Amino acid sequence: MTDTTSSPQGESAGPARRPLTISPHLAKRYARERLFRTLGLASVATAGLILLVLVGSIVSKGYSAFWLHHVDLTIEFSVDELNPDGGPIEMETLQKANYLGLVRDALKREFPDAASDRRERRKLYGLVSPNADIMLRNMVLNDPSLVGTTQTVSFKMSDDMDTFAKGFIDRDLPESDRRVTDAEIKWHDHFEAEGRVHVAFNIDFFTKGDSREPEEAGIYGALIGSILTLTVTLLVSFPVGVMAAVYLEEFAPKNRFTDLIEVNINNLAAVPSIVFGLLGLAVFLNFFGLPRSAPLAGGLVLALMTLPTIIIASRSALKAVPPSIREAALGLGASPLQVVTHHVLPLAMPGILTGTIIGMAQALGETAPLLMIGMVAFIVDVPQGFTDPATVLPVQVYIWADSPERAFVEKTSAAIMVLLGFLVLMNAIAVLLRKRFERRW
Amino acid sequence: MQTFIVVLALIGFAAIGYTMGRARAVMTAGGVPKDLHSLPSYYGSYTALWIGLPSLILLAVWMIVQPQIIDGLVMGGLPSDMTAGLSDSQFGLLLNDIRNVATGNISSRGDDPAVAAAATQLSSLRHTGFILMVVAVFGVGAGGLAFARNRISPTLRARNTVEKVINVILIISSLIAILTTVGIVLSLLFESFVFFTKVPFYEFLFGLNWSPQTALRADQVGSSGAFGAIPLFVGTLLITFIAMVVAAPIGLMSAIYMAEYADPRFRAFAKPMLEVLAGIPTVVYGFFAALTVAPFFRGAGESIGLDVSSESALAAGVVMGIMIIPFVSSLSDDVINAVPQSLRDGSYGLGATKSETIRSVVVPAALPGIVGALLLAISRAIGETMIVVMAAGLAANLTINPLEAVTTVTVQIVTLLVGDQEFDSAKTLSAFALGLVLFFITLALNVIALGVVRKYREKYD
Numbered sequence: 092m093t094d095t096t097s098s099p100q101g102e103s104a105g106p107a108r109r110p111l112t113i114s115p116h117l118a119k120r121y122a123r124e125r126l127f128r129t130l131g132l133a134s135v136a137t138a139g140l141i142l143l144v145l146v147g148s149i150v151s152k153g154y155s156a157f158w159l160h161h162v163d164l165t166i167e168f169s170v171d172e173l174n175p176d177g178g179p180i181e182m183e184t185l186q187k188a189n190y191l192g193l194v195r196d197a198l199k200r201e202f203p204d205a206a207s208d209r210r211e212r213r214k215l216y217g218l219v220s221p222n223a224d225i226m227l228r229n230m231v232l233n234d235p236s237l238v239g240t241t242q243t244v245s246f247k248m249s250d251d252m253d254t255f256a257k258g259f260i261d262r263d264l265p266e267s268d269r270r271v272t273d274a275e276i277k278w279h280d281h282f283e284a285e286g287r288v289h290v291a292f293n294i295d296f297f298t299k300g301d302s303r304e305p306e307e308a309g310i311y312g313a314l315i316g317s318i319l320t321l322t323v324t325l326l327v328s329f330p331v332g333v334m335a336a337v338y339l340e341e342f343a344p345k346n347r348f349t350d351l352i353e354v355n356i357n358n359l360a361a362v363p364s365i366v367f368g369l370l371g372l373a374v375f376l377n378f379f380g381l382p383r384s385a386p387l388a389g390g391l392v393l394a395l396m397t398l399p400t401i402i403i404a405s406r407s408a409l410k411a412v413p414p415s416i417r418e419a420a421l422g423l424g425a426s427p428l429q430v431v432t433h434h435v436l437p438l439a440m441p442g443i444l445t446g447t448i449i450g451m452a453q454a455l456g457e458t459a460p461l462l463m464i465g466m467v468a469f470i471v472d473v474p475q476g477f478t479d480p481a482t483v484l485p486v487q488v489y490i491w492a493d494s495p496e497r498a499f500v501e502k503t504s505a506a507i508m509v510l511l512g513f514l515v516l517m518n519a520i521a522v523l524l525r526k527r528f529e530r531r532w
Numbered sequence: 533m534q535t536f537i538v539v540l541a542l543i544g545f546a547a548i549g550y551t552m553g554r555a556r557a558v559m560t561a562g563g564v565p566k567d568l569h570s571l572p573s574y575y576g577s578y579t580a581l582w583i584g585l586p587s588l589i590l591l592a593v594w595m596i597v598q599p600q601i602i603d604g605l606v607m608g609g610l611p612s613d614m615t616a617g618l619s620d621s622q623f624g625l626l627l628n629d630i631r632n633v634a635t636g637n638i639s640s641r642g643d644d645p646a647v648a649a650a651a652t653q654l655s656s657l658r659h660t661g662f663i664l665m666v667v668a669v670f671g672v673g674a675g676g677l678a679f680a681r682n683r684i685s686p687t688l689r690a691r692n693t694v695e696k697v698i699n700v701i702l703i704i705s706s707l708i709a710i711l712t713t714v715g716i717v718l719s720l721l722f723e724s725f726v727f728f729t730k731v732p733f734y735e736f737l738f739g740l741n742w743s744p745q746t747a748l749r750a751d752q753v754g755s756s757g758a759f760g761a762i763p764l765f766v767g768t769l770l771i772t773f774i775a776m777v778v779a780a781p782i783g784l785m786s787a788i789y790m791a792e793y794a795d796p797r798f799r800a801f802a803k804p805m806l807e808v809l810a811g812i813p814t815v816v817y818g819f820f821a822a823l824t825v826a827p828f829f830r831g832a833g834e835s836i837g838l839d840v841s842s843e844s845a846l847a848a849g850v851v852m853g854i855m856i857i858p859f860v861s862s863l864s865d866d867v868i869n870a871v872p873q874s875l876r877d878g879s880y881g882l883g884a885t886k887s888e889t890i891r892s893v894v895v896p897a898a899l900p901g902i903v904g905a906l907l908l909a910i911s912r913a914i915g916e917t918m919i920v921v922m923a924a925g926l927a928a929n930l931t932i933n934p935l936e937a938v939t940t941v942t943v944q945i946v947t948l949l950v951g952d953q954e955f956d957s958a959k960t961l962s963a964f965a966l967g968l969v970l971f972f973i974t975l976a977l978n979v980i981a982l983g984v985v986r987k988y989r990e991k992y993d
Contacts, residue, residue, distance in 0.1 A: 134786040456816075463945075
């Protein structure tokens with residue numbers, strides 16, 4: 092005892108030497124300390140900056156997709172054009188009438204000098220969206236009394252003109268370097284000067300399916316496809332995942348076999364998602380003959396993929412329920428299954444649901460396995476059921492990102508914004524659930 | 533959709549059976565529930581199980597068997613001169629045409645009377661089949677109900693039976709994970725095996741040339757496809773390497789800062805931010821890589837006189853690295869936090885600064901876990917698909933220059949399988965061989981990483 096107490100005293104005998112040996116290094120060491128700390132902070136800041144750049148670049152590219160430029164044209168619903176054979180006007184003749192001619196006539200009247208050159212004429216007709224005639228037909232079919240009148244009708248501009256009107260094409264560039272010609276700019280300025288160009292909310296983006304024309308394309312089909320697919324995923328993976336977790340956590344004997352299942356689940360969680368796509372292609376499509384491109388097959392693939400996530404989350408939620416609750420229930424005469432269904436599961440449910448929502452959010456953002464089972468097809472119709480061909484939001488993003496038209500860039504970014512919106516919503520619900528119902532035992 | 537309604541109806545039937553069974557049990561006990569062996573609800577569940585299980589199993593079997601029988605009948609009914617001498621794929625095409633006509637779609641053979649007749653036969657057979665199925669399924673359900681009702685008596689051990697059945701269902705659920713793995717391995721192995729009968733194994737693994745195509749005619753120019761996967765492996769490794777160069781330092785330093793330096797308020801803000809980065813779908817990263825990062829690198833390269841490909845490995849790799857940062861940082865954060873405080877205190881007591889403690893005590897102590905985290909991150913990067921599909925190239929260049937376009941295993945799987953698939957050509961099948969390689973490499977990395985992490989955890993717990 093005396094030895095140990097005496098040794099510090101012995102060292103303090105030379106107090107003058109210690110600062111001498113340490114202090115020259117000290118400044119250096121502190122500098123290193125500051126450097127290290129700054130590096131750490133810089134890393135976190137880099138991650139934050141990247142997130143800002145990522146979100147910023149998408150929002151700045153995509154915000155403009157939520158509105159479209161329209162142009163007012165004076166349409167003469169002339170009887171000659173709509174009913175060239177004469178005779179009484181019937182629905183059938185109206186159905187088949189040449190509405191495209193009406194639009195073209197209106198444009199020709201507007202710019203008579205452009206009508207001479209064939210190439211220029213085509214450009215002129217391309218000012219408005221190619222679906223203008225369908226819109227006119229629906230107008231007339233809804234209200235046949237329009238025939239014979241002259242109306243001002245508002246048309247969507249075609250994608251290039253819309254992009255120009257939004258200011259994304261520099262008019263000072265040489266004509267060969269931009270998507271719009273000088274003539275098109277002239278026409279646009281003509282309408283603009285007359286106050287006939289106006290901006291409207293792009294409602295079609297939320298109510299229509301895919302289209303080859305950017306101004307007609309919407310995400311509604313993909314959204315419904317995502318909902319149908321996730322429904323299948325949830326219906327399969329939630330019960331199976333929870334039951335598997337209950338078995339492994341509450342009932343399974345500890346032996347090699349259950350160890351194997353456990354290792355297996357951990358490994359499945361790390362298998363690349365594209366491999367699940369290959370599995371779906373080989374097993375669900377080729378072996379079981381499920382329909383291609385259908386939410387049913389896609390949902391099953393995603394269910395297998397999210398199963399490990401749900402099982403792992405459910406197991407940790409079950410593990411968090413204290414054993415005393417089980418023992419108390421057993422002591423009152425409940426059977427093991429009653430203990431689980433009446434007490435443990437309800438207490439673990441918030442944790443299980445949080446894990447499930449996070450798993451569903453992953454499934455919502457997943458693309459690669461769905462490409463394998465054909466959900467990447469160009470599908471205009473909104474899917475009506477689980478076996479209809481469909482696509483999902485992230486795949487729609489992928490399809491649009493691959494399209495060459497400039498206007499699809501903003502559509503893609505806008506679709507990403509919608510997708511991120513859903514993800515944020517789901518994660519917020521998960522966080523809320525955790526905050527609201529989390530219990531510390 | 534019709535089947536879906538049948539399933540719903542069956543569930544409804546089982547629900548009715550539940551109340552009936554319950555009521556029956558109470559009745560047999562003379563209205564005194566406490567004389568029953570089990571709670572009345574167990575008698576209800578007992579009845580519902582007897583209704584639901586056999587009928588649902590029958591439904592599933594019926595759904596698998598019926599199309600095959602109907603196809604056989606329809607094809608057998610065709611005039612023999614139409615089916616004679618058809619190969620398997622032609623036979624399939626004919627069958628497909630008939631199906632298309634039957635569902636009212638336009639088909640190339642729609643005006644052929646024999647096809648039209650077969651299509652009507654097909655639809656009528658399907659219709660009869662469906663009605664038969666509904667009758668049979670509900671017949672079985674009713675049989676189950678009658679049986680269960682007969683069995684119900686106060687001495688019937690309903691709870692034990694129901695719990696036994698539920699236990700079996702629980703076991704089956706946990707087996708699905710194993711079945712998935714078995715399904716993955718078997719399907720990959722099977723298709724790869726077919727592939728390796730067409731292309732020798734060593735040529736695939738060690739060949740230096742990748743141009744997956746199969747000849748339409750024997751004398752076609754460039755008819756011999758080459759299936760040497762080395763350029764894909766090199767491309768994958770190159771992009772993975774770039775990704776790890778980005779992700780490992782940033783991820784690790786963020787984890788160290790968050791675990792050791794940051795105060796709780798900063799953590800509360802920074803951790804969710806990293807989680808957001810982790811939650812962004814990969815297709816979004818792919819779009820970001822292709823439209824923002826790749827042009828940026830190209831422009832930057834041009835300004836200093838470098839020729840950067842617009843699908844450079846660099847852009848794909850850097851964005852993949854960004855995607856992996858939160859993965860690395862959250863895993864390392866966990867292991868760093870698991871290092872006991874006593875080790876740090878000991879180091880401080882010896883006069884070390886915080887960074888010295890971290891570098892010479894905390895990180896070495898956490899090293900196995902960090903290595904595990906990095907291995908998992910590498911396996912993530914190797915298997916990542918959408919970023920490389922959208923931002924990396926398609927042509928297989930054997931190069932390690934990060935400024936050139938390279939292709940990866942996952943890109944090739946996607947390009948080979950999106951669009952037309954022919955499961956008898958080496959082109960389509962090679963995707964499964966690539967998938968097999970991918971699966972085993974990532975599996976090996978995961979097993980090693982999980983092993984390392986587990987071993988480390990046992991040390992301090």
